[in-house]
Amino acid sequence: MRPAEVDRVTVEEAVDRYVELVRAKTVTGGLSVATGEVYARDVATFARLAGADRVLDDLSGEDVDAVLLAFARKPDERRSSPGGSLTQSAASQARFRRSVSAMFKHAALAGWVQLNPMAAATVTARERGGLRPQRRALTREQAEGLIGAARSPAAGEVSRRRDQRTEVRDALIVLLLTTLGPRVSELVRANVEDFYTNDGVRYWRIFGKGGRTRDVPLPRDVADALVEYLASRPSTVEKALLLSWRGRRLARGDVQAVIDRVQAKVDPEHRRAVTPHGLRHTTATHLLADGTDMDAVRRVLGHSDLTTLGRYRDELPGELEVAMRTHPLLREAMREARVGDADAADL
Template identity: 80%
Template sequence: MRPAHLNRLSVQQCADRYLDLVRAKTVTGALSPATAEVYARDVTTFADLAGPGLVLDDLTGEDVDAVLLAFARKPDGRRTHPESGTQSASSQSRFRRSVSAFFKHATLAGWVQLNPMTAATVTARERGGLRPERRALTREQAQGLVGAARDLTAAEPDAGRRDQRTQVRDALIVLLLSTLGPRVSELVRANVEDFYTNDGVRYWRIFGKGGRTRDVPLPRDVTDVLDTYLTTARPAAADKALLLSWRGRRLARGDVQAVIDRVQRHVDPAQRRTVTPHGLRHTTATHLLADAVDMDAVRRVLGHSDLSTLGRYRDELPGELEVAMRAHPLLRRPATGGER
């Protein structure tokens, strides 16, 4: 039911009250801290773009369209590369979902008479939501990045300042992201104690969304780099975090992109392409599925609760249809000789 009375509150007042609710849900466990952070950032941005002093109920569908378009044209502050100057399609879709959730609550709370999202006409495609680049790296690009990470573990440690001696840690970050595809929040939350050995196989117990956990076995190469990092390269610190800065503090989410960019500088320019941590999650899913790894196994590696979610992470690779047709199962020659 909708409230009987309308509260004509400003956009900023409504945003503040909504974010108080979001924070309360985080305390009770109804929302993860990462999701709450996204809502807070998007709703704060919406208030700034819409006009904090305006009455929320006075906003129309056209006003919401204008905000969505303004957000689409905003530079992506997480990246410094010219080709990534505006918001990606996924960021635009996420922002729209956050705004929609905000107005859904505003309708129930009596802050607006009618939800203006129902009259908004701007879609992701009309907002220029086509991705400028494929999110998943091609096999050659991914192998170039993984190869650069491996080379870092074999290189002599930097003889310069302590804040320059991070090669093994950087290599571990790139290898974990490229081969297991964890969410960046899962990666920076990881603790040393989350890694254990069972029957000679090293596992990572990943604490994911919604309080769910999954135990994922590490490839041998990744295990070797992990052991090297823990025994020789991890700073001595009381913090139980796996990934530490040279000062001995847990890495933040924003630090991970800088690590990837630093490793990318060692990749051959012919194989190099800008990629985000989430792009490496797409890369993991895409190449595991392209190699015919069981879909349910891939789902469990990525921590999805539903197989249908994998469709959003499976990106198209150049030439894959041609390869599939060349290896068509119905055109394989039958076995000859005495085979039965």
């Protein structure tokens, strides 16, 4: 539906207003600080590339395409090559497009544009080869190897402080990430008081994106690991569940360091680099592969709808062969064949 009257703001003014909205959402918990910073940076880049003095409503789909192409060709200072700076990766291009699209979606609702030009934009970026290996789900053997290494500390492994058993903490981190698939921001934000018991079942109240919360029951092994960790956690005024060896709340980068440290103890045959987000994919993939209800998996991960969940379901080696061997329309015939084979063997 078109607005009755368009507010012909410039690109610069629209971006400024949108950034104020984004910052307000980060203050109220509607957006994470990291996401807010990305949106603000991307739309500021959009303003420079599109022309700050142009009227936002005058931009067409072709204009947006030109900006997307200009961003794609823009050198990425974070990466370098022998011949100079590399251009933006496909992932960065896709992220930039999402940021710009979110701004125009708000612009259409606010009456800054009559029609959203993103609907006519055609430039898209594809991630070659799908997800990066670190973001893909681990296979069952790889995931079990990681969990096993976390729960069996190497001989002689000691913590840097006697009042903390960091190997117990590391095991809890790996178990929570692999079995519940929280966002890394949700994990480092967790406090001791967020875990409670109801009717003998231990729950984690997770404070997620958009100010939404979800209460997820812990598998028995994870609940036991939590109890063991809390028993070894030093008494401190710090509310954070996960503490560094200095007694401070863990940061996002610390979580990756924990995963890498545990991975180093995994049998090389079943070892593969993975990020916290890759473990989130692992949770979704194996729960769905085991026949868990899709809506239950959605609630565990904290997605608002099932369409988002589809992006977290990765392909597992051999899953098509297993599916065809146990096809639901042929199970009765297969059972009869097995009975016939058994009768023939008795003759």
